[in-house]
Amino acid sequence: MKVRIDIMLKNGVLDPQGKAISHALSTLGFAGVEDVRVGKSIIVTTSEPDAAKATEAAKAMAEKILANLVIEDFKITVL
Amino acid sequence: MKVRIDIMLKNGVLDPQGKAISHALSTLGFAGVEDVRVGKSIIVTTSEPDAAKATEAAKAMAEKILANLVIEDFKITVL
Numbered sequence: 001m002k003v004r005i006d007i008m009l010k011n012g013v014l015d016p017q018g019k020a021i022s023h024a025l026s027t028l029g030f031a032g033v034e035d036v037r038v039g040k041s042i043i044v045t046t047s048e049p050d051a052a053k054a055t056e057a058a059k060a061m062a063e064k065i066l067a068n069l070v071i072e073d074f075k076i077t078v079l
Numbered sequence: 080m081k082v083r084i085d086i087m088l089k090n091g092v093l094d095p096q097g098k099a100i101s102h103a104l105s106t107l108g109f110a111g112v113e114d115v116r117v118g119k120s121i122i123v124t125t126s127e128p129d130a131a132k133a134t135e136a137a138k139a140m141a142e143k144i145l146a147n148l149v150i151e152d153f154k155i156t157v158l
Contacts, residue, residue, distance in 0.1 A: 006120060008120070008122075018121075021144075021145070024144060025123075025140060025144065028144060030136060030140055032125045032126035033123060033124075033125055034124045034125060034126055035123075035124040036121060036122065036123050036124070037122045038119060038120070039119070039120045039121075039122070040118070040119065040120070041087070041117070041118045041120045042100065042115060042116070042117050042118075043087075043117075044104075044112060044115050045112075045113045045115070046111045046112055046113060047113055057109060060109070061104060061109055065103060065104065065107060
């Protein structure tokens, strides 16, 4: 089973990487860019055949290691 | 219009960050992890109200600046 964990900074948390990209895009002539946020997506392939159990495991991985819950939110999608 | 650009390393390109996460997960007791791939997701908010034009612009952004097409693939989703 393949599961995707999307990790994004929470709203309100400053995203310097996003700001840098936004600035670069404007400088390079892309008009109308209002905001850019950057996140990670982690695709985990497990031997677990059950989608619900794989989601559960991915949630535990995100909470325990992959995401910093103080400043980040995560979302899990079964692929 | 909000557009998400997902950038992942192409299949076959070594992903050391993914390997490190995979190893960390196994060490920390998550059984059955077969493979981990890590990518970036970039959410761009533009003033463009038309979805097709926003997608077009996002494609240009990805091709010109955000993705390294030699080793990375990208996918665009309108949010």
